[in-house]
Amino acid sequence: MEKRAESTGVFGCVVAVVGGAVGLAAWLRGSRPGIQGSFEGERDFSLLYVELPLMMFGVPLLTYAMWALARTTLRHRMGRTAWVVASGAVVAATLAGLAWGCSEWLAVRVRDFVHVGDL
Template identity: 40%
Template structure:
């Protein structure tokens, strides 16, 4: 009976991680559309794809794993996933991974 419960928890954890990855990818989509398909004067910013997509997807997975570990009251795995999430957020902020092409601000610039 205990192995069945562990199997259900494992499947639920994988489902939560997959949902987090999908949510991260969906959150990245507006930035990706703006950065890859051109913005100001058709300029393409490939960092949005090469850095932004993995950071957002892995961030969603880490958030899902953190949530799953917290629900199961497993504090050490939750802390590890939260540290990973913080590291990804720091990397994203440091390298401006969602910064698309410069926007046209008109004559006010």
């Protein structure tokens, strides 16, 4: 029982770290035109103090919540291996959806800083 609790804690930390990395990567990719001032030198620094914390803390939080929900829901319904695989699939799907959502959000936010031909 103690080994299961230790592995669950390790997996939870891995989920949080990977979620933070995905949030940071989505922010770095999507906010570049607004931070660098691609169009006429204008910049939007609210991308630093609004979107960056949202993506750095929101993505890991939502991913961890979905992982915990899947882990709790599926624990008694399937074997250990299937349970771990299903929880991993939920994490992967959540991260993919959140990365896409963050990218779309940032595309709308930096639309004013990008030339029409660059889209």
